[in-house]
Each structure stands twice: as C-alpha cells, then as structure tokens.
Amino acid sequence: EVQLVQSGAEVKKPGESLKISCKGSGYSFTSYWIGWVRQMPGKGLEWMGIIYPGDSDTRYSPSFQGQVTISADKSISTAYLQWSSLKASDTAMYYCARLNDVVVAASLDYWGQGTLVTVSS
Amino acid sequence: DIQMTQSPSSLSASVGDRVTITCRASQGISNYLAWYQQKPGKVPKLLIYAASTLQSGVPSRFSGSGSGTDFTLTISSLQPEDVATYYCQKYNSALALTFGGGTKVEIK
Numbered sequence: 001e002v003q004l005v006q007s008g009a010e011v012k013k014p015g016e017s018l019k020i021s022c023k024g025s026g027y028s029f030t031s032y033w034i035g036w037v038r039q040m041p042g043k044g045l046e047w048m049g050i051i052y053p054g055d056s057d058t059r060y061s062p063s064f065q066g067q068v069t070i071s072a073d074k075s076i077s078t079a080y081l082q083w084s085s086l087k088a089s090d091t092a093m094y095y096c097a098r099l100n101d102v103v104v105a106a107s108l109d110y111w112g113q114g115t116l117v118t119v120s121s
Numbered sequence: 122d123i124q125m126t127q128s129p130s131s132l133s134a135s136v137g138d139r140v141t142i143t144c145r146a147s148q149g150i151s152n153y154l155a156w157y158q159q160k161p162g163k164v165p166k167l168l169i170y171a172a173s174t175l176q177s178g179v180p181s182r183f184s185g186s187g188s189g190t191d192f193t194l195t196i197s198s199l200q201p202e203d204v205a206t207y208y209c210q211k212y213n214s215a216l217a218l219t220f221g222g223g224t225k226v227e228i229k
Contacts, residue, residue, distance in 0.1 A: 033216065037165075045157075045165065045208055045220040059216045062122070095164065099216075105171035106212045107155035111164045 002026040004034075004096050004112035011118045012086050019082035020115045022096030029077035030054035033099035035108060036070060036081050040092045050099060051079055086119045093117075123148050125211050127221035133229045140196040142224045144209035149189045153212045156185055156194045159223075160205045168207075169194065196226075204228055 007021040022034060035050040049060040053072040060070070072079040079096055094115050097108035124147040134140050144154065152172035159165040167176045169185035172192055182197045196203055209221040 035218065037220075044206075044223040045159075045210075047210075047218040047220060050216050050218075061217070097165075100170075103171055103174075104214075105151070105153040105155070107167055107170035107210070108157075108165075108218075109167050109170075109176070111166070113164060 002098065002110045004098060004110055006094075006096060006112040006115045009116040009118070011120070013121055014086055014088055014119055016086050016119075017082070017084050018086055018117065019080050020094060020117065022079045022081075022112050024077045024079070024098070027098075030074050033101065034072065034079040035097050035099050036068075036079075037095045037097060037108075038064075038092045039095065039114075048081070048094075053077075053079060086117075088119050088121075090117060091119045122217075123150065123211060123213070123219060125209055125219050125221040127207075127209055127224050129224060130222065131225040131227070133227045134199050135229045136199055136201060138199045140199050140203075140226060142194045142207055142209075142226075144187075144192045144194070144221050146190045146192075146211055150211045150213070152188050154185075154187070154192050155210045155212070156183075157208045157210065158203075158205045159208065165208065199226070199228070201228055 003025045036048040038046045048064045051058045051070045053074045069082045096112040098110040100109040126145045154172045156169040157165040173185045206223045206225045
C-alpha cells in the first residue's frame, strides 16, 4: 500500500527555522516525483515545488522560489520542506503528494496527511 | 504562466441533481488536467486525471471532459457525501502544476 506519512504539527515563532518531512512507503520512492502543496487557512491549494528523489532534481513554483527549500534523502525514503526564517504568513497546512507521471498527463495520486505549521509570536 | 479559472466558485444543489463545474486554462493544455475533491477538514483526493480518466475507486457518477482550454467535471447525481471543494489542476512537462481556485459544492 502506497503511503506518505508527514511529520507532526509545528508551532514556531517568526524568524525561526523549520524542516518538515514526508516519508514514502509501499512503492519505489526514487522513481516518482514528490511535490509540496500549501493550503492557507480557509484558502485553496497552491503548488510549491517538486523533487525527484532519485537524483534530487528540484523545481520550484516562481511564487515559492527562494522562500523554501525542498530536499530528499533517498536512503530513508523521505522528502523535506524547510524554511530558514519563518513569517506569520507561512501559517498553513502543508501537504506532500506523489506525482504519477506514468501517463503524460501527470497528477497527484497519493497525498500525505498534512502538516499544520503555525507561526505566531 | 498558464492560469486556471474555475467557475462557479460555489454552488448549492439538491440531492440527485446533475452538477457541472468548469475549468478554463489561459492557454491550451491538451488533456493535462486533473480534478481533486477535498472534503471539509480532509486531505485532497484525486478524482480524474488526463481530463477524463476516472481514478480507481472513484464512483462512476463523477466524470470529466474537455481538451485544450475548456474542461468540465460533472457529478451526474449529487449525493450528500459529495459535499466538498473541487479543484482542477493543470500539468506541463516542465513539472509546473497550477491549481484552480476551487468550487465549493453544498447541498440545498
């Protein structure tokens, strides 16, 4: 069974750093891209970026380039999303999801349970 | 950058009604479109990919159509468990994904 299990909720202060994780199982972790999606409170889904754990090829949405860092450790089947200096506006639910590009029209077929990040002084 | 516009932003319909949600791309995207359902407080779920292919396990009352710039998601007979927000998402070969703004579906 394919599963993506994310790390738990975080409460941080502005200016602090943070790294959240997404551990894949039940499939070849190095053969599928993993993407990150932000959902701010009461708002829609926003595409942040994506990584190919096989070779760590990473692409960012222009809106998030320079704001976050996406990485992966294929030895433990885990992808990461990190911030060096959090802002209150980073308060959101963050989802990881597997990109299934077996067909050319790729889609996000499995999702993690989400990690709620709250940034408040 | 290609923008995805969904309409309506919300709708209210009766159980058993046929419901149609549209998604328009600012440029042609072939059939590189997926639809997701997000129930309140839950994780998004893939319903349809490649514009019209039903994901395994999704009820057959859901269907998708379209190509190029105009796409539709149809629920043939709305059920109470279909209360959710629905999102379209486009994909391109540069691995740039974009979501539509969402359509909130409620029961009248």
